[in-house]
Amino acid sequence: MKKLLLLSVVTLVGLIFIGRMIYLQVILSDQLQLEAENNSVKTIYDYPERGFIYDRNGELMVANQVAYDVMVIPKETGDTDLSKLSQLLKIEESRLKKKLETARKWSTKQASVIVPQLTQEEYAPLQEQLRKFPGFYIQRRSLRKYLVDHSASVLGYIREVNQSTIKKDDYYVQGDLAGKSGIESQYEKELRGQKGFKKYTRDHYGRAIESYKNGINDVAPVAGTDLTVTLDKELQEYAEQLMINKRGGIVAIEPKTGEILTLVTAPNYDPSLLMGRDRSKNINIILRDTVRTPDLNRVLQGQYAPGSPFKVINALVALQEGVVKPQERFSCNHGYNYGGKKKLGCHAHSSPLAMNRGIAESCNAYFAQIYRRIIEKGSTSSKGMDVWHDHVTSFGLGDYLGYDLPVGQPGRIPDGDYYTSRYKYKWYAPTTISNAIGQGEVAVTPIQLANMTAAIANRGYFYTPHIIKKMNGEAIDNPKYTKKNYTTIDAKHFEPVIEGMNDVYKSGTAKYVQIPDIEICGKTGTVENFARINGEKKQLTDHSVFIAFAPKDDPKIAIAVFIENGYWGSRYAAKIASLLVEKHIKGKITRTDLENYLMTHSLEYEYAKRLSDKPFKINEAVDKGRISKDKEADLNKLYDSLSLQILN
Structure with a gap:
């Protein structure tokens, strides 16, 4: 027994010594070597070249520097x-x-x-x-x-x-x-x-x-x-030039593919400002500019009432629901009376009108009446509104769309539950009549408007808008961007609406911005604009809106232009859209009169003047919205003094 105990003790001691030797010679040695290496060896990361960014035509837009x-x-x-x-x-x-x-x-x-x-x-x-x-x-x-x-x-x-x-x-x-x-x-x-x-x-x-x-x-x-992105570098540059001293957004889509041809938001800034040692200072300047808000992407994040371009959607829904025929005429006596003394006003034009002239003349009374028929077709106003909502959202409105850019807003297309929860009393179609003309509770982003226009150009379907075209020279193969998204409107109903949009250019509200030799279909819009200034609600200058696609029978571009405080649709937005259509299709500009107007007129002055509580005079050098460069400092002082809260 004693011999066995002694043997066990000797064995245990031996194992301890062996283990200690292994630790000292192997484990600790490796650890000490690692520590020595850490002390004597420096690891320096070798950063890769970031991928280049090219436009759709192979033009280099973003490269690298040491x-x-x-x-x-x-x-x-x-x-x-x-x-x-x-x-x-x-x-x-x-x-x-x-x-x-x-x-x-x-x-x-x-x-x-x-x-x-x-x-x-x-x-x-x-x-x-x-x-x-x-x-x-x-x-x-x-x-x-x-x-x-x-x-x-x-x-x-x-x-x-x-x-x-x-x-x-x-x-x-x-x-x-x-x-x-x-x-x-x-x-x-x-x-x-x-x-x-x-x-x-x-x-x-x-x-x-x-x-x-x-x-x-x-x-x-x-x-x-x-x-390789879908942007056209030249078109993008030209669009930004047209937006100097203006606020808003432009987005153009190729209807056959959903590729984004141009996406411009204004005010904007030179991207190189955010590189180098001054980048932090410049970022802070941009982020603190709460008046111009150049960091806001108005195309993707701006939620606006769409105004009259929305009328074409109501026309399509009315045709699909069978509540109107293209030839049926409606009267307009400077507007539409929809209850007692309540009236939806309208500008002067011929009356009565069928759908074609209703679109071309942008008649509020026409669209108020067909909208009312859509809602009242349901067994209740709520159910009629649900049917209307489902048709409208099939165009990608009221949704993020799923494009491949990191920011966005869904917009708003109300349904029956929206109004039932909003109103504590029984409501009817006239309660929501502003939706007929793209005001009321409807809100969209400019990219949604452009996508809606592409769906009309395609006679009933659209591809999800996207910015990526190729990776390392290989075309993308993503079904998300190659699958057709169909609207709920039958293809046959698009022709009378498209004819009306074509007449907008030929004889309607955009007849003065026609482009020679291009059949363009469009729709002007003037959106009422309110803001709260120092606690008081005030009506400001209307927004200028325009949608278009061209050519009529083989569309290569669908575009939406939204100009904040731009007055009426044809004053700014329609001119910009027409020039960009011509630039894309012809590669040159022949309507230099439109170009000169846009390059020499500034909305920054008008915007500041209307928001200011105090008398605002720069001097006689400012004339009809034109601002000389030496007066920019005066404008900046004014911007700093303004307190503006846009109403939702």
Whole structure:
């Protein structure tokens, strides 16, 4: 028994010694080697080239340029002379201290960006001097270079990731850049590529001196995917020129594919402002501009009453429901009386009118009467409204549409339940009569209006609007964008409506903006506009709206233009739409009279003048809305004094 116990003790002691030897010679050795490696080896990320962005014709819009970040590893900084370093980096010492503290909180051992996006000129004098400050070094990266000075709202921009993004995606580390809006955000994973890294041995100052183990552990970066988008660069640039000193949005779609040809929101800004050392300052300026709101994408996020362009939808629904025939005539006595002294007004024109002239003349009385028939066809007003709602939403209205851009609003197409919950009494078709002319509770975004127009151009179907066309030169094969979305309206009912839209140009409300040799179908709109200024509700200048597609029988473009405070439809929106149709189809402009008008008239002056509580005079240099450049400062002072809350 004693022998067995002794043997057990000897065996146990032996095992302990063996285990200790293994730990010291294998495990601890590896750990010590790793620690030694961490102390003597520096890992530097090798950032890939971000994917290029081309327009539909292969024109390069966004490329890359070399930039340099000043990095820091807090643990290695020692007693750095921050006063001298701040002078070298050309930043305030207090700001440098704050950045270092932020870096320490994130990690003392891992690198953080202290000064990002230096140009080659800014980097050159730092290259040697920075070696005197332990823990600081330069990291080369690829930065965006915008080859256009427009399209910021659709291209988007890249920005340093925050902690929330880092937690969600372990690809990113402190100081990395990622797309924050537009195409840059929507296709971030494709554009960013895959980071690589290189290991270097370093001296006691932390400086990289040579490749570690001849680069055997290095990983090469993988470049991002090049994107070809559906935008037409020239059309986009021209559209932005037409929107100078105006507010609103333009969106054009190719009906046969759903490809977005142009998407412009105004006011806008040069995308290159959000690159380089001044980007943070410029971003703050843009975000704090609560009057112009250049960061708001009005095409995707602006929810407006559609006005008279919505009448063509009511015409289609009325035909589908069989409550009207195209030849039936309705009287208009400067409007429509729908109960007691209540009247929906209308401008002067011939009477009575059938559907064709009702559309061409934009008669409110005509559409009020056919809308009422639609709602009253149901056994109750609520059920009639539900039928109307289902037809209208089949055109993509009241929905986000599913396009491949990261922001949007659904708009609003009310149904029976909406009014039943809104009104505590029994309601009838006249209660909602404003819907007949695109006012009332109806709200749409400009991209929905353009998509609706594409569905009409196609005689009853549309493709989901999208911005992506190719990836690395290969056409996309996504059924989401190649599947036809059918409306609830039979194809036969579109012809009389399209004839009416064609007559809008030939003899109706847009007859003065015709384009030679192009059969265009369109519809003007004038939208009432209210705002609350210093607590008081005031009516402001109406919005100018226009939808169009062309050519009539082989549509290549469907367009919606929405101009805030643009008066009536043909004053601004119709002129812009006509010029863009001509530019797209002909490749040149012949209606230079329309172009000259748009290039020389400013709505910024009118907008500011009508919102101001105080007398507003710049001087005699401002005439009929034209603003000389030397008076922009006066306008900016006025904008800062305004307090505006748009009513929902």
